[in-house]
Amino acid sequence: MDTPENVAEAIEVLQQLGLKEYEARCFVGLARLNTGTAKKLSELTEVPRTRVYDAIRILEAQGLVEIPHSSPQQFRAVPLEEATETLRDQYEERVERLHDALDTVDVVDDGDEEPVQQIWAMTGRDAIENRTDQLIEKATNEIVLVIGHASLLTEDLVETLNEVDDEHDLIIGTLTEPLQDQVQAAVPDATTFVSGLEWLHGEHTTEDDTAIGRLLLIDRSTILVSSIMPDTKREQAIFGEGFRNGLVVIARRLMAQGLIPARDPQ
Structure with missing residues (x-):
């Protein structure tokens, strides 16, 4: 069911996964449309039209949005299953990078004896x-x-x-x-x-x-x-x-x- 609560939650989760607010709003907006122009997407998501293009460019680079050759220019989100798998792969890659980075960080020993309690x-x-x-x-x-x-x-x-x-x-x-x-x-x-x-x-x-x-x-x-x-x-x-x-x-x-x-x- 398409409710304001579901839309807001989807945007929030996408931001937690690393997208910026306008990027998350645009992706959710496209997920609600078959295809959309910058004007239509701006009206639906309340993202300024000039910022829609920037957000779409980043989403395309991440493999989350497709830009068919058409006039006027239109955009569409990749299928939901493909998008979630792409986001999962990106998230897991970041976690692995974090683990590898922290695993090589030197531990600072202050020389104090470890307490029993x-x-x-x-x-x-x-x-x-x-x-x-x-x-x-x-x-x-x-x-x-x-x-x-x-x-x-x-x-x-x-x-x-x-x-x-x-x-x-x-x-x-x-x-x-x-x-x-x-x-x-x-x-x-x-x-x-x-x-x-x-x-x-x-x-x-x-x-x-x-x-x-x-x-x-x-x-x-x-x-x-x-x-x-x-x-x-x-x-x-x-x-x-x-x-x-x-x-x-x-x-x-x-x-x-x-x-x-x-x-x-x-």
Whole structure:
């Protein structure tokens, strides 16, 4: 459905992918037209006519717009599937360039001794899920994960969990039996349990309360705990490491609630 909200969102996403505002407006405008002249595109997008030509020239160079030989001159966007694939390739190329550049940057060592206690804050589901995947992949012995909400059992997480080495202990807790069944079906090699942490899902919990997202304990020395904010549904987390870290010590004891005795981190 062609709505102002959809148009605005498309323009915003294109800008996030690297296009300037006029370029994004012109591309979205052409996506709504079979073909369009500079005059018609300017009227539809509210981009000054003189700036339309500049934007179209850049979009053509990026492979997003075609300019047929016609008089008066007209423009058209490439097919949507082709455009999205082109933008995806460009985005991934930029990410690879960023990785390669940062990977060669020298680390500045200030000479200070690294503290034992380390607790860091993180925000955003993508970042937290990426950190979760990295911690699981780096585990050498034991992975204990408590999932607080079914929405966090994503395809990427399931794939990461199913790639855990058979020699590792993979233990996954949930807050409800239905979610436990879902986890067991998705990750059949894991030991699953319904968490005994009653305070995570108490009787008086409401939609206005902050919900527990995930609790992850790696090798009994690294912990990640996230919560989901009730108003924005945005996930926030804290991450700590170090066997002597007080947060890890507490988490080991709390997460043991509901584990079978043989798996209890005592």
